[in-house]
Amino acid sequence: MQRIAVINQKGGVGKTTTTVNLGAALAQRGYRVLLLDLDPQANLTVHVDKRPDLESNTLTNLLIEDAPLAELVQPTSSANLFVVPSDTSLAGVEQVLANRIGRETILREALDAFPAAKDFDILLMDCPPSLGVLSANALVAAHHVLIPMQAEYLSLQGMAKLMEVVQLVQKRLNQQLKIAAVLPCMVDARTNLSVEVLREIDTHFGSLLCKSRIRNNVKLAEAPSFGRTIFEHAPDSNGARDYEQFADEFLAMIGSPMPATRSTNAGGSPTPTVAPQAPDDDAAAEGSA
């Protein structure tokens, strides 16, 4: 199972949208994908149609009580796409773990001990907008780092700090960690602003900058409120096309694993029986781009 941390300590840059829709694009191609919600705001949990307030088994149980990961994995409405939900109790984790020795390695240990890891191809970890213990757990557990970036002024602000933390984790706790890519999100190619910002990101990151671009697309912004991925909500939208295209580039970046064909259930969870839903609204009526 390839483990990817989707991280940027800035909020609202496209981390959760990328985690859900990249995951869904990979799941459609037959990869077994596990999404992990590491943000106490639980946006990812809501995006895949779970109710954080009703969840009794969340990532908090794993981080505080050493609950086995297998007990936390749930199917979603998309085939091959699974989730470990979070809820607001995750906000208290940083404090509870503050004095605990080895607090940054809890998630890695849980993943190493996860018996169903071989039943999943890809793990995507959606990080909170901070560089605390939760993000540290993701970086320590990860093989690759994916950095979504909003194409706007000041988007590079904070990048030096993020790189510093990644390098520190590489040096002390996880030598195999690699920065896979920087993905520009919410790009509006019609504005000089986006073009200029992309040039700036290119100068800064060079070959790490993805060729794919996630354009501004209202369908991507709508999908979470329906608890649907973009492929369930608006499969013909630019948002769906952009994440499809990025999935190709992403697979090449992480070394194109072959999707495992399996008949067994993963994580002790039932294989989802609900087929991806057709969108109710007219996907052809693109709101933007």
Ligand SMILES: Nc1ncnc2c1ncn2[C@@H]1O[C@H](COP(=O)(O)OP(=O)(O)O)[C@@H](O)[C@H]1O
């Ligand atoms: N490409 C896009 N086009 C339009 N809206 C987007 C796009 N990507 C994300 N959004 C919206 O922008 C907001 C922030 O995105 P989100 O993925 O939640 O960021 P983060 O997880 O980094 O805080 C959300 O309301 C989301 O629906």
Ligand SMILES: [Mg+2]
């Ligand atoms: Mg988020």
